[in-house]
Amino acid sequence: MKENDTSVDAIHEIANAFKRSQILFAAHAAGLFDFLAKEKAEPAIAAAMGWSPRGTRFVLRALAAMGLVTARGARWRNAPAAAACLQSGAPEDQGAFLRHTRRGWDDWVRLEACLRGEGAKRGRHRAGSEAERDYVRAMHAIAVRNAPRCAPLVDCSGRRRLLDLGCGMGAYAAAFLEAWPSLRAVLVDTRAVLAMAREYLAARGVADRCEFVAGDARRVEMPAGLDIIWISNVLHAWYPEECRACIARCFAALRPGGMLYIRDFLDDEVPEAAAFHPVFGLDMMLHSEGGGCYTAAEVAAWTRAAGFKHGRLLHAGRKSRIWTARKP
Numbered sequence: 534m535k536e537n538d539t540s541v542d543a544i545h546e547i548a549n550a551f552k553r554s555q556i557l558f559a560a561h562a563a564g565l566f567d568f569l570a571k572e573k574a575e576p577a578i579a580a581a582m583g584w585s586p587r588g589t590r591f592v593l594r595a596l597a598a599m600g601l602v603t604a605r606g607a608r609w610r611n612a613p614a615a616a617a618c619l620q621s622g623a624p625e626d627q628g629a630f631l632r633h634t635r636r637g638w639d640d641w642v643r644l645e646a647c648l649r650g651e652g653a654k655r656g657r658h659r660a661g662s663e664a665e666r667d668y669v670r671a672m673h674a675i676a677v678r679n680a681p682r683c684a685p686l687v688d689c690s691g692r693r694r695l696l697d698l699g700c701g702m703g704a705y706a707a708a709f710l711e712a713w714p715s716l717r718a719v720l721v722d723t724r725a726v727l728a729m730a731r732e733y734l735a736a737r738g739v740a741d742r743c744e745f746v747a748g749d750a751r752r753v754e755m756p757a758g759l760d761i762i763w764i765s766n767v768l769h770a771w772y773p774e775e776c777r778a779c780i781a782r783c784f785a786a787l788r789p790g791g792m793l794y795i796r797d798f799l800d801d802e803v804p805e806a807a808a809f810h811p812v813f814g815l816d817m818m819l820h821s822e823g824g825g826c827y828t829a830a831e832v833a834a835w836t837r838a839a840g841f842k843h844g845r846l847l848h849a850g851r852k853s854r855i856w857t858a859r860k861p
């Protein structure tokens with residue numbers, strides 16, 4: 534084998550990666566994984582999807598190679614991973630995540646324009662749109678998996694009032710409220726997102742301990758006398774100056790001894806995070822106005838400048854970290 538073969542293969546692999554995504558998006562959008570909840574013959578699959586027989590065959594074989602469907606002769610059904618994550622209503626249904634990620638495609642084709650600063654940024658989803666709802670549901674599907682891991686890292690003993698800034702559907706607030714029965718929470722997000730949060734928190738049985746504040750999280754008035762402020766995966770959508778100003782406002786709103794927790798992709802050093810961090814930074818630059826991906830050092834500098842005591846970095850999953858800082 535020539536020495537360059539490995540490099541050539543690796544480069545081809547990177548260049549071709551988008552094709553697998555498109556096969557998955559197309560299959561999911563057509564409802565293939567719902568159809569294959571039960572074993573089906575190939576011609577029936579083609580007919581139900583409205584696809585050509587040849588195309589259907591290629592898609593099914595490609596999905597089989599990805600481990601998402603299995604064949605018994607010419608009959609196909611979902612593999613366990615697809616049954617668990619790609620069928621509508623499955624416990625780990627990633628449908629909203631796929632629709633949200635697929636919409637990101639339109640942003641990514643403008644990458645070069647964005648790099649040249651040619652107005653490639655799109656801004657936020659239209660409030661209350663299906664795209665925004667998918668985005669919020671996609672983030673929520675991730676949050677419900679992570680919240681039980683984060684709750685023990687946030688010590689709320691003796692604390693009465695927590696603010697969750699940019700709460701999404703409130704998976705983290707729900708986890709804190711369940712763990713600490715005397716805690717109350719203030720949830721801040723846009724009006725449309727808070728409507729989704731209210732529904733979710735009511736279903737979790739904690740809505741009566743929640744206050745909802747709708748508005749722009751960079752500007753809304755924070756109630757004074759807070760014990761804890763939790764900000765998860767929000768700052769990466771903002772310009773650095775907005776993050777700095779927000780942290781200064783958090784400092785003013787916390788009681789002495791109050792704690793600020795900033796959960797984000799703050800680590801750009803461990804290998805897995807190092808690969809993810811810059812790609813996510815570009816993702817944010819492409820589809821949010823001021824977005825990026827900040828490091829723990831940047832966040833630490835903002836909390837220090839605001840007056841917080843030097844904080845600590847906690848591990849909160851494979852790529853996420855929590856920066857904690859205390860108001861003296």
Ligand SMILES: C[S@@+](CC[C@H](N)C(=O)[O-])C[C@H]1O[C@@H](n2cnc3c(N)ncnc32)[C@H](O)[C@@H]1O
Nearest residue numbers: 672676699700701722723748749750751765766
């Ligand atoms: C990536 S989601 C994170 C949701 C949740 N905190 C989590 O970690 O799963 C970001 C959330 O912040 C909200 N958000 C971002 N910028 C905002 C702003 N300027 N005003 C109000 N909400 C904002 C979004 O609406 C969204 O619900």
